[in-house]
Amino acid sequence: MNKEKEPLVRFTGASLGYGRRAVVTGVDLSVHPGDFLGVLGPNGAGKSTLLKTMLGLIKPVKGRIQLHGSAFGAPRFGYVPQKEKLDVIYPLSVREVAAMGTYRRFELLRRLRGKSHDDLVRQCLKECGAWDLADRRYSDLSGGQRQRVLIARALAAEPELLVLDEPLAGIDVPTQKALLKLFKEFKERRGLTTMMVSHRLQAERDLFTHIAWVADGKADFGPAEKMLAARHITEIFGDDQ
């Protein structure tokens, strides 16, 4: 944790929602370089609203959100949406889906010369264990394979902050374990700052450096050890965790 550095993201007294209707109020949290933030809470509590606000997809109803990337403006996000959000009617190859991560840049001249970012895409697919799927059609893959491809796509964006929206939902247990191992590698080897939305707290709890618990219209934020302390965990997660 690099608290001396400026946070990549800081929410100060923010109310989040749609239009003028706030779903979550009083959000105060920050994500520093190297952090692994778990955004947890029950379904429909406002976790996705928090994520969408941070990504700039919706505006906050109230309060301040500061984004500091290494370049001017917001950090580079590597966004992994819920895999069900992507329409499988598109006849895209795995390579094409992963290459979308490189579409940040316009590069018209490079495009006219027929050059692409094949090396970067290959490296990201390999890192996620999906290189052998490169020529398959994305829609033909299993849920776990799709998730690996979407993570590779996010890495191809060369992110400062990796944002994972329910990455383990609807995936079998062995694949969940493999993905958690992958996230651990990103954290330990790359020092990649990560934010992960989840509606549960199971195996992934060991990854989190910080936790934001979103429930009942409020967001409770703190270091993982404090949030997971026996008394606090019972308060916010109930007795079954």
Place this chain on the structure above:
Amino acid sequence: MSALLDMLRPDFLLHHALYGSVVVGFVCPLVGVYFVLRRLIFWGVALPQVSAAGIAFAFMLQGFGFALFAGGEAGEKHLAILGSVVFTVGAILALTWLDQRSQGLSEGRVGTLYALASAAAILFVAWNARGETEMLSLLKGEIVTISESDFHAMLNILLAVCAAMFLFQREFLLVSYDRDMAVTLGRSVLFWDGLLYLLIGVTISLGVMTVGPLVIFGLLVVPPMIALPWARGMKSLSAAASAAGGLSAFAGFYFSYRFDLPLGPLIIAALCGLFALSSLARLAVPHKGR
């Protein structure tokens, strides 16, 4: 066979009509793939009708003495194209805005637009002080009478559309496939959607004036449906759909010339024949799933 050889001769009397049909056949599917992939197939029905209403409106204005462009008949056609583009792009923007803001059924709005555009086109023609016959012929697509200058203008504009679809395919794909990702990558969804809609509007407008709204609907939707089961990427989808559209237009023209039958329905028949062949072949070829 002799009809085919006639058509391929450089001095073929209807060569502009042939080339015009084939070019429209090649280009319409390039924008049509986005209708199919965005699941907006009913837009493909409604928008050519809106485009026809725009043409009828422009001609009605001219009937009342309004002339924006000089040059007689050519000026009239320019105004008709302008009317068509304005109506089509306006309708796309209105549908998009309503889809984002309203709770109701999207298909219901598209159906209402189709009914409104059809009724408006008939009324604009009826109010046209210069008679209905020429106007009705234009609304059906008057490819056979296309002049050399109109053909070259159409060719240049459609080539520009092709170039834009090729150059900006990444952006159009990104905002169509994953809008949230596009925003996180700092791309302007509004701008790229707007440019795509403009290209769609121009293609439909020129196409409707060339081969009529029915054929344009067919060319927007059926070729991507033919290509979709076989495609392994956006480039192969666009190329295969475009080839299917161009081939169907050529085949339709051949049968129209050979048997002296109306061109539009024969292009549609050729498209549907290819679609049937593609579907049968898909059933025969085992699908490589997971």
